[in-house]
Amino acid sequence: MTVGIVGAGQLGRMMALAGIPLGEHILFLDRDDHSPGAQVAPSLLGDIDDPALLATLAERCEIVTFDVENLPREAAARVAATTLLLPPLDALATAQDRLLEKTLFNALGIETVAWRAVESLEQLLAAAEALGLPAVLKTRRLGYDGRGQRFIRQRDELRGAWEALGRGAMILEAFAPFDEEVSLIGVRNRRGERRHYPLTRNVHWQGILDYSLAPVERPALQREAERCLDRLLEHFDYAGVLTVEFFVVDGRLLANEMAPRVHNSGHWTLEGAVTSQFENHLRGILDLPLGDTSARGYAAMVNFLGRLPERAAVLAIEGCHFHDYGKHPRPRRKIGHATVVCAERAALPARLERLRALAERED
Numbered sequence: 001m002t003v004g005i006v007g008a009g010q011l012g013r014m015m016a017l018a019g020i021p022l023g024e025h026i027l028f029l030d031r032d033d034h035s036p037g038a039q040v041a042p043s044l045l046g047d048i049d050d051p052a053l054l055a056t057l058a059e060r061c062e063i064v065t066f067d068v069e070n071l072p073r074e075a076a077a078r079v080a081a082t083t084l085l086l087p088p089l090d091a092l093a094t095a096q097d098r099l100l101e102k103t104l105f106n107a108l109g110i111e112t113v114a115w116r117a118v119e120s121l122e123q124l125l126a127a128a129e130a131l132g133l134p135a136v137l138k139t140r141r142l143g144y145d146g147r148g149q150r151f152i153r154q155r156d157e158l159r160g161a162w163e164a165l166g167r168g169a170m171i172l173e174a175f176a177p178f179d180e181e182v183s184l185i186g187v188r189n190r191r192g193e194r195r196h197y198p199l200t201r202n203v204h205w206q207g208i209l210d211y212s213l214a215p216v217e218r219p220a221l222q223r224e225a226e227r228c229l230d231r232l233l234e235h236f237d238y239a240g241v242l243t244v245e246f247f248v249v250d251g252r253l254l255a256n257e258m259a260p261r262v263h264n265s266g267h268w269t270l271e272g273a274v275t276s277q278f279e280n281h282l283r284g285i286l287d288l289p290l291g292d293t294s295a296r297g298y299a300a301m302v303n304f305l306g307r308l309p310e311r312a313a314v315l316a317i318e319g320c321h322f323h324d325y326g327k328h329p330r331p332r333r334k335i336g337h338a339t340v341v342c343a344e345r346a347a348l349p350a351r352l353e354r355l356r357a358l359a360e361r362e363d
């Protein structure tokens with residue numbers, strides 16, 4: 001079998017590396033001939049929405065999946081018309097648009113912050129009046145890693161934010177005074193078997209994931225998060241890995257967004273869980289039995305943004321694993337990560353601090 005992956009970033013690369021022992025052939029589509037994925041498996045070279053290349057990919061692969069969320073709906077639909085595209089097109093299209101996403105969450109009884117769709121400055125002013133400030137203004141589409149959004153503390157910042165974000169279709173969200181942020185990664189195979197990883201706690205730096213800790217051992221939150229995720233998995237008749245990010249506010253979960261793919265907050269599962277999210281994604285889309293999602297101990301994952309620390313210094317930390325994505329360093333760019341796994345929870349904080357010191361944030 002050949003699995004096609006649209007986008008050959010680090011997520012695709014880690015999927016490919018998980019697919020090889022399963023006996024899968026991998027074929028990427030990406031414009032970069034030295035992408036993280038192209039370094040480990042063959043790649044068609046060109047734009048991810050190039051119709052001819054998508055047709056070739058669909059022809060050569062029994063199943064096509066993606067490591068990018070910005071694959072245009074029409075391009076994805078073209079693939080889905082001739083081969084199996086998983087996760088399903090509807091999940092991809094919903095995750096690309098914050099209005100569709102929040103509308104679906106609420107329709108499925110998944111709680112979110114209060115929000116309003118806005119398409120003009122007048123609507124924005126009215127929405128700010130209704131929701132109160134502070135609030136967060138976000139473009140409906142193409143926002144990630146803190147891009148496409150502005151925090152608004154005072155009314156006189158509304159016009160500037162509206163202009164800075166391009167005066168398009170947006171949503172205004174009430175600010176969530178969260179105690180922490182967590183994510184849940186779940187997986188479903190084509191015949192409907194489901195598994196969930198333990199909740200992961202995520203800490204951001206300038207809108208980008210800084211580090212993650214797992215497992216979060218809070219059974220009530222875990223149950224609630226699984227309930228939300230299961231509704232989405234069944235709604236889409238989903239196959240593969242699905243991630244939902246939540247705010248924890250006064251012990252309650254408010255869903256922020258979903259990603260129809262493996263997720264940065266699940267990188268710890270490579271060494272910290274019995275079966276990694278990458279392997280389980282493939283098992284899900286290939287309709288194989290799903291693997292055990294239990295944690296093997298206590299894990300922390302730290303992203304390397306813009307520069308890689310010295311490998312030997314990272315590996316000198318007991319229980320640490322180093323991942324270099326083979327990317328050119330650029331400020332704030334995710335170019336690698338490390339995971340530290342400990343048998344005892346008490347051993348984790350000191351090792352995480354050493355790792356974070358090596359990962360140095362610019363400020």
Ligand code: AMP
Nearest residue numbers: 113136144145146173174175176204207
């Ligand atoms: P997002 O692109 O929606 O994942 O947002 C990136 C990060 O911005 C989140 O992980 C939060 O740290 C923060 N953020 C986004 N929306 C809100 C909100 N409504 N209230 C508080 N913080 C937010």
